[in-house]
Amino acid sequence: MPLVAFNNIECDLPGIDSTNLSCVQKYLLYICRAVSSGVCSSDLAKRQPGTLKLARWLTTENRILRLYILTANPSNELITLVVFILRVEAPSWFRIKVHHSIMDGASNLLHFIRSTLYSPKKYQDKIEPVSSCNAYFEAPEHMRLAMLTDERCHIRKLASRQIIKARVIDPDDNCVHRFFIPAVNFRATDYVDLIDWQACNVTPPTILRQINSHELLKMIQDYVPMDGWNFIKFPSHTQIVERIVKLFTEASRK
Numbered sequence: 001m002p003l004v005a006f007n008n009i010e011c012d013l014p015g016i017d018s019t020n021l022s023c024v025q026k027y028l029l030y031i032c033r034a035v036s037s038g039v040c041s042s043d044l045a046k047r048q049p050g051t052l053k054l055a056r057w058l059t060t061e062n063r064i065l066r067l068y069i070l071t072a073n074p075s076n077e078l079i080t081l082v083v084f085i086l087r088v089e090a091p092s093w094f095r096i097k098v099h100h101s102i103m104d105g106a107s108n109l110l111h112f113i114r115s116t117l118y119s120p121k122k123y124q125d126k127i128e129p130v131s132s133c134n135a136y137f138e139a140p141e142h143m144r145l146a147m148l149t150d151e152r153c154h155i156r157k158l159a160s161r162q163i164i165k166a167r168v169i170d171p172d173d174n175c176v177h178r179f180f181i182p183a184v185n186f187r188a189t190d191y192v193d194l195i196d197w198q199a200c201n202v203t204p205p206t207i208l209r210q211i212n213s214h215e216l217l218k219m220i221q222d223y224v225p226m227d228g229w230n231f232i233k234f235p236s237h238t239q240i241v242e243r244i245v246k247l248f249t250e251a252s253r254k
Contacts (some may be wrong), residue, residue, distance in 0.1 A: 003045040004072045008038030011086035014098050024050040024058050025097075031065045032090045035082065040069050058093070061085050080123075089114045096237050101228070102207075105137030105236040106146040110191040113184070131183050134231050137236065138194045139181060141205040145231060146191060153223070155192060160220040164213045166204040207231045 011032045018026055027049055034040035049062030067083045068074055092112045099108060116127050136142065140162075147159030184196040208216065208231070219229075 003040060003042055003069060006035070006038065006040075006071075006074075009035055009083055011036035012091055014091070014095050016094050016098055021097075024062065027062050028058050028065075028090060029094070031069070032086060035069065035086060036067055045069060061089060079098060082192050084119070087118060088112065091115060100235050100237060101232045102142070102148045102234040102236050103232050105144050106143050106191040106194065108236065109135055109137045110111075110188065110194060113186055113188070113194075117186075127220055128184070128186055131186075132181070134193075135181050135184050138197070139179065140197070140200045141203060143191070144205055145207070148220070149229060149232065155224075156220050160216055162202065163204050163208065163216060166202040167213055185216060205231075207234070221242065221251050 013032060015028070016029065021029060027044075027047060030044055031040070031049075034044060045066070049066050050059035052059050052063060064078070064081050064085060068078060071078065074082075074218075090121050092108070092115065095111055096104075096108050113131060116124070116131070119127065137146075144159045144163055147155050150156055150159075173223055178203075182200055185196070188194045211219070
């Protein structure tokens with residue numbers, strides 16, 4: 001199919017070094033930029049978007065965007081999918097690629113939720129239940145990790161006080177905590193407001209177990225730089241996760 005004239009659709013992508021991306025990821029980056037600008041090179045239009053696989057969502061997005069630039073009169077359904085990819089999926093994926101630490105999980109979640117608010121209510125009714133089921137980084141333990149590294153001093157102090165309070169309630173921390181995802185506030189404008197803190201159980205982050213309350217409070221008061229926290233080395237999303245998804249997808253077919 002030949003390349004056709006197409007309407008540009010805005011896409012706000014973060015700055016990213018393409019040398020660290022795979023061929024499929026580079027294709028998504030380049031074609032998003034092309035659709036956003038309204039100009040696509042013939043070389044990109046001819047390039048293969050990647051083999052379609054259930055466990056590789058990027059190839060599906062690549063193929064949808066490629067179909068759009070090759071379709072003279074795209075249907076409303078196709079345009080709806082393209083807009084969602086360019087305004088939600090692609091920006092969120094590349095944002096996670098750039099801000100990949102566990103401390104970024106809550107802010108990445110907020111960014112995703114905020115990016116979906118453009119869609120009509122009939123789509124919101126479908127998006128919100130799925131987002132709620134996958135909002136793992138709004139669990140209080142994860143939220144507090146983000147708060148400890150927040151640029152705002154009062155947010156860092158609030159997180160430290162909450163963690164110390166949780167340790168007082170459960171000083172031995174020797175029981176099995178039930179992991180739960182609180183209800184999501186889809187109208188939040190700050191990640192701190194994604195949940196109702198009054199309705200959440202107070203439990204300390206397990207990852208901070210080796211730091212006692214005195215040391216924790218001192219680190220907050222002295223404003224330890226982000227690289228001073230060891231937990232920021234833990235990623236919020238890895239390709240290992242994608243491989244596990246693929247494994248489960250293959251297993252589900254048997």
